[in-house]
Amino acid sequence: MTDSSGIKKFLFLSDSDSEAAKSRLAVAGIPYIKKRLESGSANWVNIIDIIDEEPLVGILVKLSNTTMERMLHPEYSEVHDELLGRIRLIPHIIFVHSSFFGLAIEQSSGVEEDEDSWFGPNGYFYPLEEDQRKAVMELFERYELNVVPYRRNVELSLLAGEFVEGHHNNLIFRFYVPSGKIYAEQTIDVLSLFRDYLTRSLNMQVRQSTHATASGTVYEFFGDGSMSQDDVTASFSGFTRVMDLCVADPTAAERLLIEQGADAHSVGRLVTDYSKKLRRITSDIRQERERKILDIRHRLESELIEVASDAELATIRLLVEQVIPSREGVTEVMGLGTSRLGYAGADKMVVNIRPQFINQVTGVVAQEVYGNQNFGPEPIQLLELIRDSGLPNTVDLQSSVYEMEDGNSSPEKRLSAARRLQAFLAKVGAKAGDKLLDAGIASLQAYLQAKLG
Missing domain, CATH: 3.40.50 (Rossmann fold)
Structure with missing residues (x-):
């Protein structure tokens, strides 16, 4: 045949x-x-x-x-x-x-x-x-x-x-970067590094396309047919290991690149180039976090100056420091280790600050962390569940949450994103066996069903 x-x-x-x-x-x-x-x-x-x-x-x-x-x-x-x-x-x-x-x-x-x-x-x-x-x-x-x-x-x-x-069209990778999301610019820099890694280290032919809405931008990589989406998704874990080693242990990074098929004569130059770019990204992340903390503190002080005591304002400053996530490593920069926004820290401070102030702090921080889509609790819960799942395709699932919530995405893209998330919840629910988690998954499935109309 x-x-x-x-x-x-x-x-x-x-x-x-x-x-x-x-x-x-x-x-x-x-x-x-x-x-x-x-x-x-x-x-x-x-x-x-x-x-x-x-x-x-x-x-x-x-x-x-x-x-x-x-x-x-x-x-x-x-x-x-x-x-x-x-x-x-x-x-x-x-x-x-x-x-x-x-x-x-x-x-x-x-x-x-x-x-x-x-x-x-x-x-x-x-x-x-x-x-x-x-x-x-x-x-x-x-x-x-x-x-x-x-x-x-x-x-x-x-x-x-x-x-x-x-x-x-040989679509091999998609990633959604929300507008206004913390470390959005650094995430785009990492995506550029990933494309460079695919072309220079894995010798792939890759072209890039972007689709922007008011809420975010979708970055799509198209290949030459030599690798599938699954292959490239699997390559992302190798990419993160190489990038982290480029800073921590350049010699080990060179060995790993050679194992992955890179030209042995050019890996030294590759690792040096990657190390320089990663150090710049790390510096930008640190400065971005400092700016965000200062901006949020000033905003909260302006809003609460007339209703909060000096002691409460001091505690709020400390709380902001706790709940703004610090990022180290490529995976975290791209938001795959999304933090639960200070809930543990807020619990410890409940005796020193009124609960409504804690809610206000986490609400303001959530907007800065997740972007300008004004996420409710369900999308944040989905992102946290994806992070904790341990599945290999969390990049695509995370992007699906943002794309589903983006009202300016095409109906086909939102439908596809919601259906992928429903399948993910069904898979997680089948292995859960925990009544509290089962109830949470059922609630999220109902939310997705409502989004689908």
């Missing part, structure tokens, strides 16, 4: 072949193959053969409850391992109706908005047994699959079209 021309193809499994996706493939001149999972295990073997033999640019999958039940049947126990193991190695999305995560049916308005016209009425969405649902979630987790919930087919179509366009 190998195409002798070597032209890369796209694979649709079940009814994931939306018109938007097919139209964009047609414009790009990329042929596609469609196969159904509502079939016998022999056909699943044929699908595996296609993945092995055809040069594929991407895969889209739509899983129904009936297909998931089939996946768990003993007849498919070996073949589903083979299939999912191959899908994970190729850029993909697996679309699963949001009812699987308990997100849509119980909130149905009674209108046919929860129906899936490709498969019939609401009866199609019968719930899986809980042990079945957990077993499927374990498969998603085991194979690190990119699972995205959808509610209606129009959403699936938009998300599928966006996926096809991104991979056709």
Whole structure:
């Protein structure tokens, strides 16, 4: 079945072949193959053969409850391992109706908005047994699959079209920098370093595009097809190690760069260049923090001078120092270690300062730290949960929070961001086992559902 021309193809499994996706493939001149999972295990073997033999640019999958039940049947126990193991190695999305995560049916308005016209009425969405649902979630987790919930087919179509366009253009990295966010300029400098690292250290061809709104700017890197998004996301951890070593241990940085494929004759110059830029960034961060602390202190003193005592004002100055995050290292500069804004410090000071002043301090600081989007508590909780998750794709998830909250982003981008976050919460919730955390995740899922309308 190998195409002798070597032209890369796209694979649709079940009814994931939306018109938007097919139209964009047609414009790009990329042929596609469609196969159904509502079939016998022999056909699943044929699908595996296609993945092995055809040069594929991407895969889209739509899983129904009936297909998931089939996946768990003993007849498919070996073949589903083979299939999912191959899908994970190729850029993909697996679309699963949001009812699987308990997100849509119980909130149905009674209108046919929860129906899936490709498969019939609401009866199609019968719930899986809980042990079945957990077993499927374990498969998603085991194979690190990119699972995205959808509610209606129009959403699936938009998300599928966006996926096809991104991979056709070789989109390899996206990062959202909020306007007014603390260390925003230094974050942009680090992004420039990352692009330099990809080109000079990993020998990639990378072009950059930016999309700005009043709330922030999205930085997108496009590659030459030699690396996927997952590869570049994984490379980010290597980048942070190299950058940190460039300052702490330049010799170790040179060794690591050579291991990663850099030219041994040029690594000395690379490390020297990176070290100079990082020292400048570190100095800028320190000065930026000092400016922010002074600005916030002056603002709070002006607002509270008539209602706070001298002792309370002195405590407020100390509290501001505590809650403005200090950043060391590339990862923290990009905001991946977002601080809980002084809650621990505020608890210690509650006997010396009135709670309303603590709330005012943390509110002002939150605006400086998170930018000018006027985040409520839910987006901040999402950022903290992402930080604590330990997942490898926190860069994309963090950007998703900002992009979802940006009212000037396109509807497709906000939809895609919210659905990624819903899938993230479902993954975290499946492993939580803590009643308090479960309640918090349920609250955040309700928030996302409300954002989706």
